[in-house]
Amino acid sequence: MSHYTFVFFLITGCTGISFGQATTASIAAPEAYPVSIYKEATAQSQNLYNGRQYYVYDARSEEHQFFNDRKWRKGVVRYDEQQFDSIPMIYDIFRDELVVKHFNGDHLLLQSEKVDFFMLDDHNFVRMESGKDINPQMRTGFYDILYDGKSRTIVRRAKQRQEKIVDKRVIALYPQKSFFYILKDGKYHASQTKKAVLNLFPEHKKELRKALRDGKLRFRKQKDLAIAKMVSIHDELAKP
Known part of the structure; x- marks a missing residue:
């Protein structure tokens, strides 16, 4: 739960308390408690x-x-x-x-x-x-x-x-x-191009090309997915 959501909960949850003009210390006491909680809850969010x-x-x-x-x-x-x-x-x-x-x-x-x-x-x-x-x-x-x-x-x-x-x-x-x-x-x-990625991992070029074909990934149009797939396949193959 975020800080400001928590604060909102505290405020709405305290609406049943009367905040009329206080005439004695005992009446004023309920006011101080929710205010102190509010200040504590918002202290971090101020950053x-x-x-x-x-x-x-x-x-x-x-x-x-x-x-x-x-x-x-x-x-x-x-x-x-x-x-x-x-x-x-x-x-x-x-x-x-x-x-x-x-x-x-x-x-x-x-x-x-x-x-x-x-x-x-x-x-x-x-x-x-x-x-x-x-x-x-x-x-x-x-x-x-x-x-x-x-x-x-x-x-x-x-x-x-x-x-x-x-x-x-x-x-x-x-x-x-x-x-x-x-x-x-x-x-x-x-590593902007497929060639650049393949040249980084020359020992696995064949497997990386196959991974793109099997996944039907087009490098230029799906560069994020293609590169992530190629690199993850290399790491898997390179495990001792």
């Missing part, structure tokens, strides 16, 4: 809801800057060493920033360096630091964990902002790209 205001830009454009779509969806985030569940959120992949919705409707931008991971739309995004978690030439940011076995496979989801003029109006375009990396020998290798 989540103290970010800067986020304003949706290019809101009228047909294309958008977010992951998958413009809809707010409930997800899980570990922020400032605390985990929060069922939080309405949206991921701006153009700026590589996570935004959450406060229960008063405000849109708040989380500090990326305090986000360990978040789970959204069945995707698990982990913040990885250049030179520490990933290769020095790779950029620090959120990476989608495509496959989490021995040959860990990660994806950086990105969008570029472009403009075109239609009827004297500037229209924003956001074409999306995905950059795939496979961990081998302690280093991440860029």
Whole structure:
């Protein structure tokens, strides 16, 4: 149960208590108890809801800057060493920033360096630091964990902002790209093509091609599924 859901339960569950003007200490006592519980219950959630205001830009454009779509969806985030569940959120992949919705409707931008991971739309995004978690030439940011076995496979989801003029109006375009990396020998290798994946595992090329055929996976159109399948098959075959 999320922090704010718990708080809502506490408040609604206490509506039977009278909060009229107190004339004695014994009458005032019931007020102090639920207030103290409310403060305790909201103490941790304040860490989540103290970010800067986020304003949706290019809101009228047909294309958008977010992951998958413009809809707010409930997800899980570990922020400032605390985990929060069922939080309405949206991921701006153009700026590589996570935004959450406060229960008063405000849109708040989380500090990326305090986000360990978040789970959204069945995707698990982990913040990885250049030179520490990933290769020095790779950029620090959120990476989608495509496959989490021995040959860990990660994806950086990105969008570029472009403009075109239609009827004297500037229209924003956001074409999306995905950059795939496979961990081998302690280093991440860029793996955008089927050839690149096969070259990483030359001893199992035949089996990997067969896995794609058996699964009826078309690499270019189903790249996420195809790469995850190939890497998992390799790890299975490579077991001692």
